[in-house]
Amino acid sequence: MDIFQHIPKLKSLIEQSERIVILTHYNPDGDAIGSSVAWYNYLQSLGKDSQIILPNDFPQNLKWIKGSETALLANQNMEKAEAFITHANLLICNDFQSLSRIDKLEDSVRKSEAIKVLVDHHIEPDVEQFDLIFSNTESSSTAELLFELITRLTPEKPVDTAAAEAIYAGIMTDTGSFSYSCNHKRTFEIVAKLIDFGIDTRRIHEEVYNTFSEDRMRLLGHCLTNRLTVFPELATAYMYLTKEDLRDFRYVPGDTEGVVNYALSIKDIKFAAFFIERENRIRISFRSQGDIDCNEFAKTYFNGGGHRNASGGNSFENIQETIQKFEKLLSEFKQKNNF
Numbered sequence: 590m591d592i593f594q595h596i597p598k599l600k601s602l603i604e605q606s607e608r609i610v611i612l613t614h615y616n617p618d619g620d621a622i623g624s625s626v627a628w629y630n631y632l633q634s635l636g637k638d639s640q641i642i643l644p645n646d647f648p649q650n651l652k653w654i655k656g657s658e659t660a661l662l663a664n665q666n667m668e669k670a671e672a673f674i675t676h677a678n679l680l681i682c683n684d685f686q687s688l689s690r691i692d693k694l695e696d697s698v699r700k701s702e703a704i705k706v707l708v709d710h711h712i713e714p715d716v717e718q719f720d721l722i723f724s725n726t727e728s729s730s731t732a733e734l735l736f737e738l739i740t741r742l743t744p745e746k747p748v749d750t751a752a753a754e755a756i757y758a759g760i761m762t763d764t765g766s767f768s769y770s771c772n773h774k775r776t777f778e779i780v781a782k783l784i785d786f787g788i789d790t791r792r793i794h795e796e797v798y799n800t801f802s803e804d805r806m807r808l809l810g811h812c813l814t815n816r817l818t819v820f821p822e823l824a825t826a827y828m829y830l831t832k833e834d835l836r837d838f839r840y841v842p843g844d845t846e847g848v849v850n851y852a853l854s855i856k857d858i859k860f861a862a863f864f865i866e867r868e869n870r871i872r873i874s875f876r877s878q879g880d881i882d883c884n885e886f887a888k889t890y891f892n893g894g895g896h897r898n899a900s901g902g903n904s905f906e907n908i909q910e911t912i913q914k915f916e917k918l919l920s921e922f923k924q925k926n927n928f
């Protein structure tokens with residue numbers, strides 16, 4: 590199916606809508622922020638006002654993205670966020686496949702009469718929750734997919750530099766700086782075009798990856814030194830952080846972004862997990878190599894999902910019980926996935 594067949598419909602929706610809201614998932618990452626801000630900048634270049642609404646705040650190393658400062662944080666101003674959603678004509682749902690991923694905004698989005706457009710690259714979108722769907726699991730990132738949409742919506746008026754930077758930040762972060770989910774030339778062709786639109790790739794990399802706090806680096810050190818378990822015979826490694834760890838290292842959101850990947854960087858490790866103790870649950874990140882399906886694992890055992898090689902989940906047991914449950918599942922999972 591041609592995923593771009595509904596471009597004319599999207600174009601007329603944008604033209605007709607006076608109140609456009611751009612939404613993304615809880616704990617927004619580089620792709621969520623990059624794609625949302627690119628929408629905002631693009632709509633502004635068409636003379637359209639819009640409002641970005643985030644379920645909660647986003648990491649400090651993404652604050653440089655021009656336009657991100659206009660985002661409304663729902664957890665700090667729920668009434669205002671709900672009012673925007675209720676009165677919107679058009680809701681652009683970015684980088685999530687199910688309304689369960691927008692936290693407390695789910696209810697108001699369900700009730701809103703606005704047309705809901707999905708722009709996303711996750712598998713198994715909840716199709717009945719949206720009116721118009723642009724979903725492509727082949728895209729490295731939602732930002733990449735959005736670039737494809739924009740160049741088809743207004744070929745005569747593609748992205749400006751601010752939108753191009755936001756899109757690049759989304760692609761770069763969702764591919765681990767072009768190390769996964771981008772083994773096709775389309776991603777690189779798009780990056781080449783973004784360079785034509787005036788982005789500075791070196792500066793963007795510096796902003797995102799070389800602006801960490803000392804606390805963040807020391808928390809990573811603690812994690813690798815004191816909180817890492819490796820099972821060579823199971824080709825699996827995991828790490829965890831307790832509430833006390835987070836407090837001791839003055840954790841701020843974003844500080845553990847990417848930590849799980851270090852477990853997967855160990856030679857011969859093919860499956861990795863990272864557990865983090867939150868207020869009312871344990872959040873888990875899973876990463877896997879090749880055909881090993883960690884989406885299925887997260888979905889079956891830990892109330893989550895995601896992609897084949899990167900997924901997330903939740904546990905409502907305590908951290909010891911959660912880790913015990915995880916460890917017990919490993920040999921069967923290894924057998925089933927043949928690794």
Ligand code: 5GP
Pocket residue numbers: 711873874875892893894895896899900901902903
């Ligand atoms: P992360 O480990 O970075 O939080 O998440 C990895 C991937 O899994 C992301 O692409 C994210 O969209 C997806 N993901 C994370 N948590 C959940 C979840 O609870 N449910 C589903 N369906 N996907 C998730």
Ligand code: MN
Pocket residue numbers: 620621684710730731763
């Ligand atoms: Mn994404």
